[in-house]
Amino acid sequence: MSVDAAALGIQPHIEEMTYASRLLYLEGHNDINNGQISYRIGDKIWIRRGFLGWEETTDQDFICIDFDGNRLEGEGAIPSEWPLHTEMYRVREDINCIIHSHPPYAMIFSATDLPLKAVTHDATPIMNTARFTLTTNTVTNKPVAQQVALASGKSNTMLLKNHGIVAAGKSVPEAVCWSIVLENACKLQLLAESTGVPYSSTEGIEIKTKSKIIFGTTAIREYWSYWCRKVDRHFNNG
Ligand SMILES: [Zn+2]
Numbered sequence: 001m002s003v004d005a006a007a008l009g010i011q012p013h014i015e016e017m018t019y020a021s022r023l024l025y026l027e028g029h030n031d032i033n034n035g036q037i038s039y040r041i042g043d044k045i046w047i048r049r050g051f052l053g054w055e056e057t058t059d060q061d062f063i064c065i066d067f068d069g070n071r072l073e074g075e076g077a078i079p080s081e082w083p084l085h086t087e088m089y090r091v092r093e094d095i096n097c098i099i100h101s102h103p104p105y106a107m108i109f110s111a112t113d114l115p116l117k118a119v120t121h122d123a124t125p126i127m128n129t130a131r132f133t134l135t136t137n138t139v140t141n142k143p144v145a146q147q148v149a150l151a152s153g154k155s156n157t158m159l160l161k162n163h164g165i166v167a168a169g170k171s172v173p174e175a176v177c178w179s180i181v182l183e184n185a186c187k188l189q190l191l192a193e194s195t196g197v198p199y200s201s202t203e204g205i206e207i208k209t210k211s212k213i214i215f216g217t218t219a220i221r222e223y224w225s226y227w228c229r230k231v232d233r234h235f236n237n238g
Pocket of ligand 1: 035081100101102138139163164
């Protein structure tokens with residue numbers, strides 16, 4: 001069965017995912033097996049192929065699969081963690097893009113019992129970050145993936161114990177934003193913890209007001225524009 005990317009209107013989202021992948025490299029989300037970014041359109045999912053550095057991604061590196069992981073279009077390895085994506089999309093009609101990566105600071109934070117605090121601006125929109133602790137293993141089968149989806153609740157960010165992060169959004173820019181702020185928030189809180197002295201954090205209504213100002217729809221759109229320029233400067237001589 002063949003899928004026409006242009007007819008489905010997926011091509012703009014593929015291009016966004018290529019930019020997102022390269023940005024994730026620049027933002028330090030690269031590890032030995034990187035991770036995945038996917039976009040759902042109808043009953044199909046476009047997912048970045050496996051065994052590829054984030055920075056190597058091009059528009060040709062996406063595979064279309066169905067909700068059972070069957071290849072509909074595209075070349076290369078279907079990433080083994082595809083069930084994480086399909087099972088989340090199955091129960092989360094509010095999201096169309098999922099990023100799963102293994103960035104170092106969130107990885108370390110996930111290994112602790114530290115509650116996430118709004119030490120910096122970055123944490124204010126993700127104070128409801130979910131935690132998945134059932135297993136530290138990769139999510140390669142549907143039953144475990146269903147537990148991950150259940151654990152996500154209504155949150156767009158999640159820490160997977162000793163494993164990595166999940167960031168989700170209605171759009172690619174939204175999911176990218178949450179993936180970046182989650183890693184930043186973990187990094188800076190761990191830095192605050194490492195000083196060994198007491199530190200404060202934003203509390204109560206200020207969390208909401210800061211988040212609204214700093215991470216409103218217009219702001220995220222502008223951040224996305226900046227991130228695309230950043231990728232162009234680094235990779236495309238922009
Ligand atoms: Zn993983």
